[in-house]
Amino acid sequence: MTGTFTISLDFELLWGIFDKVGTRYHPEYFSNTRKVIPEMLDLYGKMGISVTWATVGMLFADNEEEWKSYSPEFLPSYRDKKLSAYAWAKAYGLRPEVHFAPELIHQILQTPGQDLGSHTYAHYYTLMRGQSPEQFRQDLQATQKIAREKFGVSLKSLVFPRNHINELYLGICLEEGYEFVRGNPKNWFWQETQHESFSKKLFRSADCFFPLGSRSSYAEHEIKEFTGEPLILPASRILRPLSKGNRLFNHIRLSRILAEMEYAAKNGEVYHLWWHPHNFGHDPKQSMLELKKLLFHFLTLQEKYGMESLSMEELGKRVKNRLIPA
Structure with missing residues (x-):
């Protein structure tokens, strides 16, 4: 079996960090x-x-009026109100440059090989107290509705915001059309991400430079299908943002990814890389140069070992086909 290179991107603009930065964001970053x-x-x-573009559904809207028209009837009732995208919008207002991006979604759909997926409608946190299964269901329905009515597509791939995977909600995902979900890397410091600790953060950061856990790639047969749930496609590694002025940091971090990709290619395993497009906002020129290095390395592995580039949906469909009894 040949190796597989999968990329999934959490496309969210300000919706992904509003609860962390409030109004203290740099417009140039998102520009x-x-x-x-x-x-x-x-x-x-x-x-x-x-590439799978797991996109916050609110970005599909053209303006505030359309954003409201597709918003669910039952909004997430988090105990911590600052987690609500709706509460934030009510308090601070909406700005097209950081809250809406339908023209970019059109470009994604027009580019060959791109898989438009979901990052929920409102960057929904399924493990935070106060919200309910029905609120989550309506959030997923809102995204499918705006995707279908505005762009003519049904979304199959889903990425949980902040990697907060509520296993009790997986059945809802499948019922609302999501057949493939990105899972967390299998190491302990990527589990239960809603309960952060200094040790988890330290190990996650250090593991980008030195191997602290088990291997990041995995064989396709390790992906299991469970009745009534979407297929979980584990992530391997996050491509962390460039550190300006720290060439050694950047070199070691990228070299580790390239080495992991080569291991997956040689051993016929899946290597699932992810990041946020806004991670390129601090230094777009150097970030793009680094991305080119990464992709040219993939082309070398493709030529040498037959490694394939597959989106989450493409990988998931192949796995499902192999799980069907002959």
């Missing part, structure tokens, strides 16, 4: 993000790279 995404798409299209 850079909006400019670099078409560059990324052009690169993926030319190089034949399949």
Whole structure:
């Protein structure tokens, strides 16, 4: 079996960090993000790279009126109100440059090999107190509705915001059309991400440079299908943002990813890399140069070992086909 290279991106703009930064964000950061995404798409299209864009549903809207029209009837009732995208919008208002991006979604759909997925409608936290299964269901329905009515697509791939995977909600995901869900890496410091600790953060950061856990890639047969649930496709590694001015940091971090990709290619395993497009906002030029290095390395592995580029949906469908008894 040949190795597989899968990329999934958490496309969210300000919706992904509003509860952390409030109004203290730099507009240039997201302006850079909006400019670099078409560059990324052009690169993926030319190089034949399949990518899943797990997109916050609110970005599909053109304006505040449309955003409201697709919002669910039952909004998430978090105990901690600052986690609610709706409460934030009511308090601070909406700005098109950081809250809406339908033109970028059109570009994603027009680029060969791209898989438009969901990051929930409102960057929904399924493990936070106060919210309910029915509120989550309506959030998923809102995203499917706006995707279907505005863009003519049904979304199959889902990424839980902040990697908060509520296993009790997996059945709801499948019922609402999501057949494939990105799982967390299997190491202990990636589990129960809603309960953060200094040790987890330390190990996650250090593991980007030195092997502290088990191998990051995995064989396809390790992916299991359970009745009534979507297929969980574990992540392998997050591509952390560049550190400006720290060439050694950046070199070691990228070298580790390239070595892991090569191991997966040689051993016929899956290597699932993910990041946020806005991670390129601080230094788009150098970030794109690094992405090109990474993708050219994939092309070398493709030529040498037959490694394939598959989106989450493509990988999931292949796994499902192999799970069906002959």
